[in-house]
Amino acid sequence: MRAACVTRAFDAATNTPGKVEVIDWPTPAISNDDEVLIRVAYASICGSDKHYIVDNLFPDPVPFVAGHEWSGVIEKLGPNAKAAGFSVGDRVTGNFLRECGWCDNCRAGKTQFCAQPDVRIGTQAEYVCFPYQNLYKLPDSVGLDVAALAEPFAIAISAIIKSGVKLGDSVFVIGAGSIGQMLIQLAKLEGASFIATSARTASKRELALQMGADCAIDPSACDVTEEAKHANGGKGYDVVFEASGNISCAMDAIELICPGGTAAYVSYYDFESILPLKIFPQIILKEATIKGLQMGQIGWPHSVRMLERVDLKPLISKVYDLEDAAQAYADLVEGKQLKILLKCS
Numbered sequence: 001m002r003a004a005c006v007t008r009a010f011d012a013a014t015n016t017p018g019k020v021e022v023i024d025w026p027t028p029a030i031s032n033d034d035e036v037l038i039r040v041a042y043a044s045i046c047g048s049d050k051h052y053i054v055d056n057l058f059p060d061p062v063p064f065v066a067g068h069e070w071s072g073v074i075e076k077l078g079p080n081a082k083a084a085g086f087s088v089g090d091r092v093t094g095n096f097l098r099e100c101g102w103c104d105n106c107r108a109g110k111t112q113f114c115a116q117p118d119v120r121i122g123t124q125a126e127y128v129c130f131p132y133q134n135l136y137k138l139p140d141s142v143g144l145d146v147a148a149l150a151e152p153f154a155i156a157i158s159a160i161i162k163s164g165v166k167l168g169d170s171v172f173v174i175g176a177g178s179i180g181q182m183l184i185q186l187a188k189l190e191g192a193s194f195i196a197t198s199a200r201t202a203s204k205r206e207l208a209l210q211m212g213a214d215c216a217i218d219p220s221a222c223d224v225t226e227e228a229k230h231a232n233g234g235k236g237y238d239v240v241f242e243a244s245g246n247i248s249c250a251m252d253a254i255e256l257i258c259p260g261g262t263a264a265y266v267s268y269y270d271f272e273s274i275l276p277l278k279i280f281p282q283i284i285l286k287e288a289t290i291k292g293l294q295m296g297q298i299g300w301p302h303s304v305r306m307l308e309r310v311d312l313k314p315l316i317s318k319v320y321d322l323e324d325a326a327q328a329y330a331d332l333v334e335g336k337q338l339k340i341l342l343k344c345s
């Protein structure tokens with residue numbers, strides 16, 4: 001089969017970027033009764049996939065097939081998958097990570113910290129193989145293109161659940177990228193009374209307003225924290241999501257919360273990034289809650305069902321054929337697109 005592979009890792013010594021190429025790769029095969037062979041329809045490129053190119057956040061040995069966001073159609077399946085109700089031709093998506101179920105963290109319900117997860121990276125290809133336990137059948141109304149966003153959507157849902165956004169809250173979303181746009185829609189569904197966001201790109205601000213934001217601030221034109229509080233009647237926000245991945249915005253999240261508020265960090269930063277806090281005024285006196293979020297495990301059960309209740313189609317800003325994956329990655333690094341999809345079959 002054809003597959004988008006990371007063939008060269010980022011080299012920190014020479015500052016040489018990593019490389020993605022589309023090459024021939026062995027087609028995966030069903031290896032036990034639980035497994036399902038899927039012809040990938042669309043693989044979405046994750047914001048985190050850029051770390052294969054620009055740094056060594058995920059130091060996997062090369063070459064490997066990239067990707068963990070996908071949708072597809074079942075082509076072959078083991079007897080246990082059939083007994084679980086799956087059939088050839090079913091339209092599906094699924095979680096790339098399956099928790100073991102028996103480690104201390106899984107038993108405590110903290111499956112995102114599973115000590116021995118079964119991880120299936122490699123969806124930017126013509127075929128993938130997954131255990132049926134990872135899969136979700138798609139409702140007829142959800143297109144295969146939108147279904148490829150189920151994984152980042154699970155992350156956004158997890159963030160909403162963990163942040164505790166509730167009816168009447170004011171919400172600020174730093175960064176109106178794909179996760180930010182999802183958070184805006186979900187905060188609206190949760191009954192937020194006022195939603196504001198910030199984004200450098202005009203088209204992202206416009207889309208945020210379309211998705212339900214009441215206010216979209218251009219951080220290059222003003223002081224964001226001042227402008228954001230002004231927009232909310234001079235007050236801070238009950239919940240602030242940091243979804244820009246820009247470490248210089250990480251402090252803004254703390255600045256922007258109201259007394260008793262929650263700053264929720266949804267992005268990834270490099271291992272050396274530091275958040276300098278004034279503990280007494282910013283944490284103690286504000287009784288601030290700081291939430292980190294690293295996986296979408298708890299959001300997955302809701303993600304596929306909720307795809308029908310939101311509008312993620314406008315988030316797909318570019319679709320490339322699998323063969324053009326290198327260009328898709330160049331676009332990703334440039335950072336102007338929202339979601340980039342690879343059409344794999």
Ligand SMILES: [Zn+2]
Nearest residue numbers: 046069151152
């Ligand atoms: Zn992802």
Ligand SMILES: [Zn+2]
Nearest residue numbers: 100103106114
């Ligand atoms: Zn586990």
